[in-house]
Amino acid sequence: MSSNRLIYLPLGGAGEIGMNAYVYGYGPEGKERLILVDLGVTFPNMDTTPGVDLIFPDVTWLEENAERLEAIFITHAHEDHVGGIGHLWNRLKVPVYARTFTANHARRKMEEHGAPEDEVITAAAYPEIIKAGPFKVSFLPLAHSIPESSGLVIDTPDGRIVHTGDFKLDETPVVGDAFDPDLWAEVAKPGVKVLVCDSTNVFSRHPGRSETSVAPEIKALVTGAKGMVVATTFASNIARLQTLAEAGIASGRSVCLLGRAMKRMITAGVETGVLTNFPSTITAEEAQQVPRENLMLIVTGSQGERRAASAGLSRGKYLGLSMKEGDLFLFSSKTIPGNERGVINIMNAYSEMGVDVVDDSTGHYHVSGHANGPDLQRAHEIFAPQMIIPMHGEHRHLREHVRLAENGGRAAVLAVNGTMVNLSGNKPKVAEYIETGRTYLDGSVQISALDGIIRDRIRMALNGHVVATVIIDEEDEPLGGAWIELMGLPKAGRSKAPLTDVLEEDLSQILNRMDDKTLRDDDKLEEAIRREIRRSANDEIGRKPEVTVVVSRLVG
């Protein structure tokens, strides 16, 4: 027995959907050589991350161990797998491997953030092997909703790991590689030690449907429409974009793509040769000349994003185009939990225009890109691994997937972000817990989720903000009274007098009564003022605001 060990350590994606980042290591304890699989992002929301632009996994641990890191492998070009590479590469500085289409995206992201493009290396698919320290890694083509999606076959001195990435068992996926059971059986043949497996759809109890199955429904809908048709889906769901565009063409419509992300995806697909038969499209300018019954727009904004094309059209003209009574809008997508209100607002805006809105509530116009419960079971059976580690899912998904694995008689472990698992024996064992978290891109600055900045924003939003300024003169006496500024608070409350007046009055009174010791000590003075404002405001408006106290001391 060597003293080497094989480890797995999720830094993102295990305990959440999005922000994927998984570390594997092999070597003596604490000196394992490492590889990173995926480096994705997740998206902020008003409830917990107001004003934040983007969310990354915290890669501090990886940065501290950067000299042990051999390479980064990106499974596919979705933002939750590749979106962090440009922002974070400079903290890691190792080669990035991906297949052609994904590499194209990764290079653009590197370029956008001042990281060297040529560190992204295009990899061929299985059986081609990339050596990275003790690991031999191979990109296993599989079906998802974007071209060249891949699992990874990771051969280690301790045995074979299959890391699925995102996948579904689709033998007719419209674009990208099909599910190939024979290929999987070939990979499984030498024996798989660990299957690290996508969990997002584990609660879906029926086998997943093929992307091909939505084409006839969408075609019938688009053909039957009397006016203009506008359809939205994820910009990165290239399979669906193809299905939608084909439905447009088949019904005698010109197809126009609206939205930067979507056009970029299609351009990249054509440039890299993975998208060979995407219908030709027209520009927004050309579309203005086409009779609406002969026009189909495919637009960004399936999640109700305020800046996307779907929201733009719901507010009126967008790039010279607008919707009107008798047009049809199709959400060929599912709404991600948390985005419902935004999507519903758009639906109602279209309703006000007299536009008919069709969504996926009937199940006809969307299928998921992920494997459902029974599909996961089938994947377990094909790879027949010694142990299974569920990844990419919230806690409840990982837990259910562990249960599924154990019901199939296999060892499994629930490992959320920061859980280092030792894979060396016959069963996965939790080795230790690493401190992990989230990094926020806030404007142009990376901040930690823990440093209180966002907490302060949330408090201002919930409680309003009072700024109190007092001037203390050379003799440590208050000069004049206090100035109060309100932000996000009612102008007046119980007494009907202006709230600023009430607070200034109350504050002046306590300043006049204040002892010298407090007046000389900034901290004590601020605390006394803050307490008085909160008390007085609560009395007046029934709310204790956030308070910033500015003490300006005149120096003699």
Place this chain on the structure above:
Amino acid sequence: MSSNRLIYLPLGGAGEIGMNAYVYGYGPEGKERLILVDLGVTFPNMDTTPGVDLIFPDVTWLEENAERLEAIFITHAHEDHVGGIGHLWNRLKVPVYARTFTANHARRKMEEHGAPEDEVITAAAYPEIIKAGPFKVSFLPLAHSIPESSGLVIDTPDGRIVHTGDFKLDETPVVGDAFDPDLWAEVAKPGVKVLVCDSTNVFSRHPGRSETSVAPEIKALVTGAKGMVVATTFASNIARLQTLAEAGIASGRSVCLLGRAMKRMITAGVETGVLTNFPSTITAEEAQQVPRENLMLIVTGSQGERRAASAGLSRGKYLGLSMKEGDLFLFSSKTIPGNERGVINIMNAYSEMGVDVVDDSTGHYHVSGHANGPDLQRAHEIFAPQMIIPMHGEHRHLREHVRLAENGGRAAVLAVNGTMVNLSGNKPKVAEYIETGRTYLDGSVQISALDGIIRDRIRMALNGHVVATVIIDEEDEPLGGAWIELMGLPKAGRSKAPLTDVLEEDLSQILNRMDDKTLRDDDKLEEAIRREIRRSANDEIGRKPEVTVVVSRLVG
């Protein structure tokens, strides 16, 4: 022909789900005598109404015409129909009519907000009539999910109006009145001029299921559970509370209600005699002594509300009770759009405890209290009105309901909040538009949605807040530099220097260069400072914050 007219004017609930408030009027134009049906609330969210406590319809129009208002009628005791009565009664000051159980709630709300309880008058059900000016109003018992839910039969000199309130066609509703087709036929017999009809479930294509249909499924689930069972539903869904409690008793468990709102509902039901066979329950203290396999908790918080019992249990101990591995948590409810993240967070917290969570994704453990599309069609047919006005729904629901009505060959009109409809002729005609909106309860103050307070809070949450203080001396010269305070902003950006230092430095420079005219004019000075801070911050941290400028002028 008289010159009198019959009008309908929704002030809330038409163009949204929640906040119901509908005005009817009869008389000469502009002098119609008025009644108000329902006075509900809706709930705030972080996206659009951070910090707000409760949302009411704006009753300004009604207040201005209060001398024409005869009475208020409350259809049932749900918050979106009765929740505003205590807060707003003092602006309207007319008698409030409701059936026993609803009146009990209304009185409590009046009392809580200093309005006179005895203005709430208990009304008997149809065929008993309440006269209110030119109107003869009668409470029509129907099925919903709370006892004594009622439609209103409103007889006017211009014909009969049926206002449905919330309803479903449930002949076995567990609690409350059953759907009674014969009674409806009797009401319809003299001829119905206008049906004003609930629209929330118009997109549901199958006939609704009876409340009774979930009982066996819930019973099987609860009986099969090994550990403690905790179930949640809306506190006001008394039918479901009864179903859940009966399932607990049937499986040999003691039942304990947790959550103030829920206990209050049950108490009111028992006190008013509408709830005669609710199983006996135990207190939280008593529950601590019961073996968990013999215990069922029914708790508030089906929407993931942070302060409710379900969220409390997900964080650990709640009133001495806690969940653990092997327990079962049932969401016997649907998640209202916008609440998904909160609910999912609780599910994951339970998953971490090893608690099995069951929700309504299978359709087994919840049915809606509202009429589905085919049920609405049946209601149209029974009442056979001359015209239909869809109410209680978002724009898309109202629009679809108009379509349904027109497909059935009846005149209909889409009237959102503020649309006054003339019902006097053979078809509904829009007469005019009244300015309507929302009133926010913010702490103890009622503010308007339009006055910018909440907009400022949202801006602080998205952009952070900078406070700049400058002191201008007796000669209109800056005294010292500027003080900067940050709230919700990164401590440092591009230059790595503290952001406060960078902003103070930049500000001092422009203050030194500033001409006398600007220094003498507060508005100009503030604007110049604000602009410089936004420019400098954008340079440093890629973000333009909200800025409050405090200019303190020393007076000689």
